[in-house]
Amino acid sequence: MWSRTIKNVCTVCSIRTVNFSNLANKKVCIVGSGPAGFYTAQHLIKNGPALEIDMFEKLPVPFGLVRYGVAPDHPDVKNVINTFTSIAKSGRLQFIGNVTIGKDVTLNDLRSAYDVVVLAYGAAQDRWLGIPGENLDNVVSARKFVGWYNGLPEESNLKFNLDVETAVIIGQGNVALDIARILLTPIDLLKKTDIAQHALEALSRSKIKNVKIVGRRGPLQVAFTIKELREMIKLPENCYRIHIDNREYIEACLPKTSRPRKRITELMLQSVNLKQSEKKDPSKEWELIFNRNPIEIIKNPNENKVEGLMVGINRLTGNDWENPKIEDTGLRETIPCGMILKSIGYKSLPLSDELPFDHAKGIIRQTEGRVEGMQGVFCSGWVASGPVGVIASTMQSGHDVGKRIIDDLKNGIVGTGTKKPGRDAILSQLTARGVEPVTFVEWEALDNEERERGKFQKKPREKIVDVREMIDIAKKGQS
Template sequence: MYSPFKMWNGTIRSAKKYACLRTTIRFSSVAKHKVCIVGSGPAGFYTAQHLIKNEPNLEIDMFEKLPVPFGLVRYGVAPDHADVKNVINTFTSIAKSGRLQFIGNVTIGKDVTLNDLRTAYDVVVLAYGAAQDRWLGIPGENFENVVSARKFVGWYNGLPEESNLQLNLNVEKAVIIGQGNVALDIARILLTPIEILKKTDIAQHALQALKESKIRNVKLVGRRGPLQVAFTIKELREMIKLPEVSNRIHLEDRDYIEACIPKTPRPRRRITELMLQSADTKQADVKDSSKQWELIFHRTPLEIVKSENQRSVKALVVGINRLKEDNWENPQIEDTGLRETIPCGMIIKSIGYKSLPLSDELPFDHIKGVIRQKEGRVEGMPGVFCSGWVASGPVGVIASTLQSGHDVGKRILDDLRKGICATSTVKPGRDVILSQLATRGVEPVTFVEWETLDNEERERGKNQKKPREKIIDVREMIDIAKKVQS
């Protein structure tokens, strides 16, 4: 069934309209407690899913900075992974259940403060992910054409803030620092034939740039060895099967690797065996026009070198290391003193993300980039919880986020039933927040309005023979969304 937010129609421009809105957005029964979730990605939706399933008498609002929902699923999952994006169907069902209200285009910390939310709701769940880059801390990191994986992924996925990212793909060699799933995603997007990419929901500006790209060789450089790679076997298989692309996996100590295989868990064993098998496979002669990707291990980035004209990247200098201890799971790295220069015209840093605090009052570990918490409960703030990457750091995949979201949901319900995070005072919930937004001139977007935007993107995609053509301008998003009819 559709959300009661169907009543929220057109652009709301005055406090009077908000007052009318507050009288029309009501549940059929009075909710005992009011919950708000900050962030509409997997962590937010899976936390909401558990709450809705296990407590029928909650009023739940979900706030999102952008006018569109789904967070990492929309802007982080690679465009050629349509099967992974199918989880949007589950999230849509949750949003249209009548139990949760999506309130987009609201930036917590700017339009509304954390203290505002704590005053208005019994429970505040912070699930806004990780949106800041980690740094290598080496010379040359600020050079042109040295970009973070977060920015690059946002660029090809149509994230508004990265749509104008300046990139030079008119180079033959690129280096990706990191060997996780995101690193392989980026390498795959750089090397996949355009005939395949153009059938996905990749942003049009990225598709055009990749069509004109001169990149033919992508090296994925990691500090540790093949037994410590962070990607999954699915991602590796996709890379190995890329059409019109050869591969080279640099294995420097095969005897040691083969000796360790029997000691490793099955998932790790399968990945390692596939790398060994691929390294042994004789590939056809690589022609000048062919594309190739490489896995290079035991290399620590030390310096990025500029070209002679000082306008582009020339190379990455790395230190060759070795694993100090006979411990394949978490080995110590030792510098051998040897150095190597890897020529390249572009460098992408895929070394992880970290979160930012929404307010100074939030207990935050600035080194790790996470909220200080225990089992999802934010330290020293009863009634405030955190879920997903803002709590754990950028680890795991969407499936693992499901379990952590459900775990946080369980603890929220436990604390509500014990009276730990609710008082006898009835909280005003969204009523007071909507009034504040009206006063501050903010135009919230409802889920029904998002569906109008969703339909427009799908229609534009049909013209390109794509699943959708993402709109990348926030103002245009809002204008289209507000065309919804009652």
């Protein structure tokens, strides 16, 4: 789901010499080991050398969406794992995997054990369209589909019907293009990635030949970036159609747009004029379809499966091209298809009833990362902002929250009172409850096993998808 690389510069060892007397022996825990968690930790390590920092993760493996959200054919984006590994091995951070906050340990347990608790656990609930037919077979959320092909344990056993010719993706962000690309990429190319084996086998039998990527708004409002569009245009064995019917208006708006928006729009306009015959032996096709609002998912009259998507045709009005008003023209059309993938965003879930949570937006209520009404509790990344931005913006968010934590500790706003017991108290609770926490060193044993398995199939790695097997390999590697 992450769509851009950043430079892998680890700054954990660049520590300034200042007075950290208020930080001595203060204990911080971070819930979540994705980019938001690691970048918050990076800032704390750099600017608070006296802090003791622990990181809790639900799975036995670290890195969150970098491992389970980035498309398998984007290995360059995953290089940021090198930075995160350096942070984890700096000697300043303790990774504690296979611990579910809210089940194995409560938020109140953490607050009792640590001076500061940082919630950075991302977004794990799907948004709904709220239209008839959404519960039909083969109507799939993008989050689940991405988790499936990336080997996320909880999604690894999902079954999809790929024995159809046409799939519709609702949404026009980078995730939508990732999914379209995975569905249409020649299988010989996918074999060279770290895609999960069960997904590779299913995709090798897929009969999907056409993918329609549908959005409510127009070309000027697409959420994907130019990198992803270029990849789609260059996709081997594919032709494409970009449906643009208001070209003059779009060209008139271009001088008002930002440079990135202008470049991506110009690429779409240029690509409309390319002849399909210029593509060599295309066996598959993708389409960008604009100004279409999902109205109803059409059910097959004989079975509980998808037969098509009814959409309303929109008209964009107003002078604000960035956020135009969407008007329903009253016109309807049905797009025949056998599979629908919803790429319309995600929401976070509260891990405690005590959290001040905005259920409509799916975020924790906070001000500059400080959770409302909960002194010493902070939040970072998507659980604070919603699922927006790329890795670079999450890095900035993590660093900003880290700075505020340091400021509040220095100024005595948090971290006052009795000395906190930290991880010792939590590990004792986990032992009493029969939970087997996984350390970063143990993760490295699992990492080595996955890489070794990948060598046999000429892949970067073969991800293990069974949590019990993960734990057993991690523990065995250190026995």
